[in-house]
Amino acid sequence: MSRQPGKAQSEGRAPTHVAANLALDARVARMAREGSDILHLGFGEARLPFHQHLADRLAQGASRTSYGPVAGDARARDAAAAYFRRRGVPSESGQILFGPGSKALLWALLQVVPGDVVLPRPSWLTYRSQAVLSGKRVVWADVPPGLGGLPDPAELSRRLRDARSAGADPRVLVLTLPDNPTGVVAGREETERVCRIAEEEDLLVVSDEIYRDVMAVDPAAQASPAEFCPERVLVTTGPSKSLGLGGWRIGLARFPDGPLGSDLFHRVEAVASEVWSTTAGPQLEAAEYALSEPPEIVSYRARAARLHRTVTEAVYRIVRRTGADAPRPDGAFYVYPDFEAYRDELALHGVVDSPSLEAHLLEHHETAVLGGHHFGDDPRLLRFRASTSLLCGTTEQRRRHAFDSDEPLLIPHVSSALARVEDVFTKLTT
Ligand SMILES: Cc1ncc(COP(=O)(O)O)c(C=O)c1O
Numbered sequence: 526m527s528r529q530p531g532k533a534q535s536e537g538r539a540p541t542h543v544a545a546n547l548a549l550d551a552r553v554a555r556m557a558r559e560g561s562d563i564l565h566l567g568f569g570e571a572r573l574p575f576h577q578h579l580a581d582r583l584a585q586g587a588s589r590t591s592y593g594p595v596a597g598d599a600r601a602r603d604a605a606a607a608y609f610r611r612r613g614v615p616s617e618s619g620q621i622l623f624g625p626g627s628k629a630l631l632w633a634l635l636q637v638v639p640g641d642v643v644l645p646r647p648s649w650l651t652y653r654s655q656a657v658l659s660g661k662r663v664v665w666a667d668v669p670p671g672l673g674g675l676p677d678p679a680e681l682s683r684r685l686r687d688a689r690s691a692g693a694d695p696r697v698l699v700l701t702l703p704d705n706p707t708g709v710v711a712g713r714e715e716t717e718r719v720c721r722i723a724e725e726e727d728l729l730v731v732s733d734e735i736y737r738d739v740m741a742v743d744p745a746a747q748a749s750p751a752e753f754c755p756e757r758v759l760v761t762t763g764p765s766k767s768l769g770l771g772g773w774r775i776g777l778a779r780f781p782d783g784p785l786g787s788d789l790f791h792r793v794e795a796v797a798s799e800v801w802s803t804t805a806g807p808q809l810e811a812a813e814y815a816l817s818e819p820p821e822i823v824s825y826r827a828r829a830a831r832l833h834r835t836v837t838e839a840v841y842r843i844v845r846r847t848g849a850d851a852p853r854p855d856g857a858f859y860v861y862p863d864f865e866a867y868r869d870e871l872a873l874h875g876v877v878d879s880p881s882l883e884a885h886l887l888e889h890h891e892t893a894v895l896g897g898h899h900f901g902d903d904p905r906l907l908r909f910r911a912s913t914s915l916l917c918g919t920t921e922q923r924r925r926h927a928f929d930s931d932e933p934l935l936i937p938h939v940s941s942a943l944a945r946v947e948d949v950f951t952k953l954t955t
Pocket of ligand 1: 628649
């Protein structure tokens, strides 16, 4: 089935419901409390044991009871700038702004930039919601078949032209490297091509790199758009995924070089000063330590990345064994299956699109996923996002066991969770 053309959409009003991902996670927790045994593939959280040194640093930061500077303190900003420099992106601490999660920083940015937002389709659900919340239109640009995180360079200029003739004013392009929902790590060449188009079209690029340190096959092969057009790329990141600290709410942005970047920085800082004042001192204490990448944190991260990689590859292989399609995930902890090949079989169960597929999986197979429509995909497609990180264990002790193991697929609770995934996905095809 072909997708609809990426027309500009004025979606008009602020969301009135809790975000679908958070709502699903809360629903699964409620169902579990009521006795259901849910296979939870519906939430993008690392949920791994935290590193004790991070907790120690957080505790040491408890004495930091003053508000502190809006952008974060100098030590944390220095550590962040050095973190980016180690990834080939020259950076100074004055370009760094911390916030309570990169999600809040993305929202603050959308408050100050003019124009509409160009999103790859599919892409993380929050971008669309935040664009709508900020009174912006969404211009969808399809990702190349089998890939993710970037719009198809061959299509992007045409989409922008169409959007402008439909009255939209696309000014911001959001990229996700590695990607959520597909887990794809966009290649260096395609990333550069998209950056060149962004230059020609005068777009600000937001490069969401929250998964950069999770599961990369070859970190050197990963390029940041900031390497190609540093004066128009704003990078967001944080330790939520790579260090499993989503609930600590630490995020940071690296603003572009030059006058555009410093103007944007001051405007986002102004929003931050009115909304969250500063990032919590204990959080900054832990962030400074994590961003300085001491050996114990680097090896923790590598172990976590290896675990995510092993489990995600196992789920990807299951998807392919069932005969469904999926882009090959090389980063993050997601697989994005497409059951189009089983449209007729699924129709026998009343499953005709991604909302009915999502509902069918929950109601008939006790399996929680987010349908592709949440990520901007055409709802008629039979796609969903499977988050693999929660397969590592439903209790702290089990997650620790998986984390410490060199052979996580041999651990009974991991192998039985994977067997259940295989069983459920196979049932979809029969
Ligand atoms: C692509 C992407 N960006 C950002 C975030 C949120 O990160 P943070 O915890 O820094 O707000 C998520 C979390 O799901 C994500 O998937």
